[in-house]
Amino acid sequence: xxxxxxxxxxxxxxxxxxxxxxxxxxxxxxxxxxxxxxxxxxxxxxxxxxxxxxxxxxxxxxxxxxxxxxxxxxxxxxxxxxxxxxxxxxxxxxxxxxxxxxxxxxxxxxxxxxxxxxxxxxxxxxxxxxxxxxxxxxxxxxxxxxxx
DNA sequence: GCCAACGTTGGC
DNA sequence: GCCAACGTTGGC
Numbered sequence: 001x002x003x004x005x006x007x008x009x010x011x012x013x014x015x016x017x018x019x020x021x022x023x024x025x026x027x028x029x030x031x032x033x034x035x036x037x038x039x040x041x042x043x044x045x046x047x048x049x050x051x052x053x054x055x056x057x058x059x060x061x062x063x064x065x066x067x068x069x070x071x072x073x074x075x076x077x078x079x080x081x082x083x084x085x086x087x088x089x090x091x092x093x094x095x096x097x098x099x100x101x102x103x104x105x106x107x108x109x110x111x112x113x114x115x116x117x118x119x120x121x122x123x124x125x126x127x128x129x130x131x132x133x134x135x136x137x138x139x140x141x142x143x144x145x146x147x148x
Numbered sequence: 149g150c151c152a153a154c155g156t157t158g159g160c
Numbered sequence: 161g162c163c164a165a166c167g168t169t170g171g172c
Contacts, residue, residue, distance in 0.1 A: 009170085032168095033155075055170060098171080117154060117169055 001143070003123040004039065004049030005112060006064060006086065015051045015062045018088045025067045025087030028120070029075040036120035040084045041070045048089065048144050050123065050131065052112065059095035060131055063142050064088055090142065092135035106130040 006028060008014070018026070031037055043066045051062040068085025101107045107130060111121040123131075132139045140146025 007170095035155095058171075115154085116171065119169085 001145075002042070002044075002047055003125060003128040003143070004043065004047065004066075005052055005060070005121045005123050006049055007052045007054050007119045007121075009055045010053045010057050011055075014053065015088060015091075018051060018062070018064065018086070021087065023067075023087055025065075025085045027068075027074060028083045028086050029073045031073070031083055031119060032076070032081060033119060035118060037070075037080075037082055039120050039122060040082060043070065043084050045069060046144065048128075048142065049086070050128075051088070053095075057095075058098040060101075060135065061092055061095045062088055063090045063092070063137070065144065089144070090137070092132075092137055094134070094136045096131050096135045100134065101131070104130065104134070 047066045050060045064086045067087045070082045073081040073083045110127050129139045132142045
């Protein structure tokens with residue numbers, strides 16, 4: 001199981017809007033970057049990730065789950081662009097801000113910290129756990145591996 | 149609003 | 161295939 005991070009400017013698409021889509025989720029459309037696309041191609045159903053608000057907010061605000069494998073992006077006129085579908089799972093009780101991530105030793109190698117421009121990125125298991133802990137979430141619950 | 153970092157494009 | 165020019169992203 002891998003973990004991911006999806007970045008969005010809240011004015012364009014916020015976690016509130018994501019939650020409003022419910023369990024069906026939505027296309028994570030609009031990605032026009034090969035690295036980001038390749039990460040989406042590697043995603044598996046049920047994998048979890050963070051929802052990060054860039055620009056305004058600059059914080060990890062929620063947990064999402066991959067609910068549709070990579071497919072052509074309906075908003076692209078070029079079929080080489082693909083995206084997955086994701087749905088909101090839960091909020092982080094305490095959003096974890098970027099500057100907090102930057103000053104957290106366990107997150108010093110996190111892609112969010114080292115390459116702020118990548119809009120879809122992998123998250124290490126330890127990084128996932130650290131942010132859940134800092135955000136006030138039970139790691140197993142956030143990862144979807146705990147008891148329900 | 150500025151600018152640094154990064155990616156992409158296109159001329160050669 | 162290199163590299164300069166350009167566009168975009170996103171932190172500050």
